[in-house]
Amino acid sequence: MRMKYLFPSLLVGFVAIGAWIGFSRYTTKQELQSTYSSIPSIMLTSTDGDSVNLKTEGDSAPSVLIYFNSSCPICQSEAELIQSKFRKDTLTRFLWVSSESVEEVKNFAAHYSLDSLDTHRFYSDTLFRLASAFRLTGVPATFVYDDEGNLVDYALGAVSMSDLTLSIQKAHDRSR
Template sequence: MKKTNLIILLVVLLGGATYMGYLSQIGTPATAAPVSAPSELPDFTLNDINGKATSIHEVAGEKPTLFIYFNSTCHLCQEELGELSKRIEEFKDYSIILTTVQPLDEMIDFATGLGIKEKNNVHFLLDTNMEVASFLQIRSVPSIYCYDADKQLVAEYVGITKIDLLLEKLGG
């Protein structure tokens, strides 16, 4: 009986330690994923928040570009974009393109809530037909891509990523 209790106790302790290790990883910054996205910023034409057909390359211009594929109901996306919006002034020299497949009214509500909808360098684009999602092979959100001024991929992340790391990659 004591031997059985000891085995059960060891299994519970080992399981608990494993679970605690897992919990400690939740919310940690994402690490750079192996670069698997196409090496150049895609140039699809998508509707912006006002319903205007807009080229991704056109809104990126000749600036380093932060491209984020998100879903406003995703708590990780809410956290990531909330942190980004708090430090939006630090991104004034970069283009920011936020893309989703969500209905337009949900995207507008989310953009309004972030308080960055009216920033000249921030562009919300709707990927209605999931063209960009398919092209980039989006598997999880937020999916974050940093491109240089030549529209070449510098870094790719999935999940919550430290704002300082994004600024570092964009400033390259």
């Protein structure tokens, strides 16, 4: 008699584990989304050596916030693709933040010819303020915000350019 109920009980347990994993993933994702919901108000160092507030930098225009590291191959790919796909986009602001020194950040911007573009701004965050505000553990991380600084979309890891284009479009649509 016991054996008869063992199998269905195991199946129910299995489904319950799935539900629990799914629910935990969902709540984690919701928590992350609320953490990323707006550009954090943190002080960073610009390539000129000035101290700037990231929130203010992202104000009044749809922005793409990219947390990167110059030695990361995926970040290098992302910079190359963004340079080629969005170099003519004058309406979107690209905020590049790295935990490296100002010199390293400058070299990265120059290497991908992004330093000459007005819409691309680079910041050094050697105190890991962005990483701790957003609880980031890896690079790259890409966040798209509308002109009021509200999150539109985000991607942790490699981002597809077609998805990024769509998210930027969405940010512009929301900003109208």
